[in-house]
Amino acid sequence: MKKLSFSACIIALAAFLVACGDDEPSGPVPTVEFSKDRNFSEPGGTVTFTNNTTDGAEYFWEFGDGGISQDENPTHTYLETGDYTITLRARGSGGQEASMTSTIVVGSRFVTGVNFETIPFTDPDGMAWDDDDTGPDLALWIDITSNNIDPRIFSVITDLTPTQVPFARGLEVQDQFPFTDENWSFLLIENDEPFNEITFVDDQDALMLAAGINPLDFGLVDYQSGQGILTLITNDESAQIDILFQVRN
Numbered sequence: 144m145k146k147l148s149f150s151a152c153i154i155a156l157a158a159f160l161v162a163c164g165d166d167e168p169s170g171p172v173p174t175v176e177f178s179k180d181r182n183f184s185e186p187g188g189t190v191t192f193t194n195n196t197t198d199g200a201e202y203f204w205e206f207g208d209g210g211i212s213q214d215e216n217p218t219h220t221y222l223e224t225g226d227y228t229i230t231l232r233a234r235g236s237g238g239q240e241a242s243m244t245s246t247i248v249v250g251s252r253f254v255t256g257v258n259f260e261t262i263p264f265t266d267p268d269g270m271a272w273d274d275d276d277t278g279p280d281l282a283l284w285i286d287i288t289s290n291n292i293d294p295r296i297f298s299v300i301t302d303l304t305p306t307q308v309p310f311a312r313g314l315e316v317q318d319q320f321p322f323t324d325e326n327w328s329f330l331l332i333e334n335d336e337p338f339n340e341i342t343f344v345d346d347q348d349a350l351m352l353a354a355g356i357n358p359l360d361f362g363l364v365d366y367q368s369g370q371g372i373l374t375l376i377t378n379d380e381s382a383q384i385d386i387l388f389q390v391r392n
Contacts, residue, residue, distance in 0.1 A: 170237025173199040177231050177243060181366030183390040184249045185359075188366075189220045192229070199233035207247075221249040224392050250391040251321035252358065252371060256313035257283060257299075262331075263351055263381040264305060272333045277302040279351075283384075284330035287323065288355050295320060298334070322358040322388065329354045329375055331384060352382040364390060 176195040194215050204212040206219045207227030232242040272279035280301040286294035331352035354375045362373035373386040
């Protein structure tokens with residue numbers, strides 16, 4: 144991709160728009176079409192554009208963040224979150240011009256819900272989680288590993304039975320939050336205590352699943368839909384949860 148300063152961008156665009164001499168444009172008007180390999184991206188992600196224009200001889204791209212290119216099939220890297228409009232201007236060999244626009248969302252990974260795929264119904268000693276055998280009471284702890292001061296704790300379900308698994312829990316919009324580029328802790332807890340009294344888990348026997356990872360380095364993202372999934376699973380596969388997220392601003 145060709146990168147130019149702001150003043151150079153203005154000059155390049157002006158030069159593109161100036162008609163050749165005093166001759167009236169002639170020939171077919173270009174039919175401008177292009178596609179991109181993603182509709183959503185994250186900061187630092189590279190977008191590849193494919194130019195499908197017919198009857199075009201010259202091209203001028205504006206990527207919406209101040210970047211431009213005169214390549215036929217450029218790539219572009221967005222560094223900041225935001226909604227951007229991409230414009231492709233095409234000129235035919237006889238001077239006729241046409242254009243097309245499209246948009247892209249550059250955003251963060253917002254957690255939108257959790258799918259509980261597999262849950263162990265006995266503790267590490269092979270005993271039922273609850274003395275009355277009513278089934279485990281689940282709480283989910285998500286926090287920046289270096290923080291552990293203001294965790295996102297969610298009471299998931301009480302008295303879980305095998306027939307209820309798998310099940311999903313969505314987060315209300317006000318409870319959704321973005322991942323940052325650092326290590327996060329994910330703990331699935333059998334919560335015997337009242338939910339409002341839960342603190343950082345010291346009793347390892349209460350942990351069904353524990354993971355510490357950078358969620359930007361893991362997880363699968365569909366950059367066409369913006370939807371993503373981060374799968375966490377224990378070594379013995381007794382517990383699996385899928386953290387659902389969406390790339391957005």
